[in-house]
Amino acid sequence: xxxxxxxxxxxxxxxxxxRITCSGDALPKKYASWYRQKSGQAPVLVIYEDTKRPSGIPxxxxxxxxxxxxxxxxxxxxxxxxxxxxxYSTDSSGNHVVFGGGTKLTxx
Amino acid sequence: QVTLRExxxxxxxxxxxxxxxxxxxGFSLSTSGMCVSWIRQPPGKALEWLALIDWDDDKxxxxxxxxxxxISKDTSKxxxxxxxxxxxxxxxxxxxxxxxxxxxxxWYFDYWGQGTLVTVSx
Numbered sequence: 013x014x015x016x017x018x019x020x021x022x023x024x025x026x027x028x029x030x031r032i033t034c035s036g037d038a039l040p041k042k043y044a045s046w047y048r049q050k051s052g053q054a055p056v057l058v059i060y061e062d063t064k065r066p067s068g069i070p071x072x073x074x075x076x077x078x079x080x081x082x083x084x085x086x087x088x089x090x091x092x093x094x095x096x097x098x099x100y101s102t103d104s105s106g107n108h109v110v111f112g113g114g115t116k117l118t119x120x
Numbered sequence: 121q122v123t124l125r126e127x128x129x130x131x132x133x134x135x136x137x138x139x140x141x142x143x144x145x146g147f148s149l150s151t152s153g154m155c156v157s158w159i160r161q162p163p164g165k166a167l168e169w170l171a172l173i174d175w176d177d178d179k180x181x182x183x184x185x186x187x188x189x190x191i192s193k194d195t196s197k198x199x200x201x202x203x204x205x206x207x208x209x210x211x212x213x214x215x216x217x218x219x220x221x222x223x224x225x226x227w228y229f230d231y232w233g234q235g236t237l238v239t240v241s242x
Binding site: 013042043045047049054055056057060061066098100101106108109110111112113114 | 159166167168169180183184216218221223224225226228229230232233234235
């Protein structure tokens with residue numbers, strides 16, 4: 013089965029840049045999307061099609077993809093950005109769609 | 121304004137069938153390109169995609185669980201119904217429905233319901 017690999021945790025100080033990676037063999041050919049989930053809440057889409065930001069998502073959130081790694085970048089992370097972040101994509105056949113294991117972002 | 125709301129039992133017994141309903145507003149599942157998906161999250165664990173149905177009544181299921189899952193839609197009621205058979209305590213999770221939008225040969229989830237916690241216990 014296909015897997016997307018994320019680091020379990022990332023920690024930054026307020027104002028620093030947080031980068032969360034997502035590794036998957038099919039990412040060179042498949043789009044990734046990213047979701048933020050604050051404690052006790054439903055996930056929220058923050059990036060789709062690797063780099064696009066939905067309306068209402070702050071500009072400090074950006075996405076990129078290079079080779080087998082997609083990256084979510086939060087420039088000038090704020091305490092309110094503390095959350096679990098999940099990437100999502102599909103394998104090369106399109107038959108297996110998966111979420112990554114999630115990354116807990118701590119901003120303090 | 122797009123909204124989705126999950127409804128169904130909070131508690132099911134092992135071996136029973138779970139039936140959940142997603143009632144949505146702000147879009148129509150008869151509009152080309154629209155789809156609704158079910159995703160779950162066991163307590164303290166990661167998200168897991170389960171099933172999807174699109175405007176053309178095409179359906180997709182998690183490969184590992186497809187024998188247990190059924191998804192259907194009632195366009196006139198703006199509802200999507202999801203069933204999972206032979207429930208087990210490991211199926212205890214918060215179940216979310218989400219609107220999905222296609223991109224390439226996959227999709228992304230742009231609006232989510234608040235989720236409903238389903239506990240499997242005798």
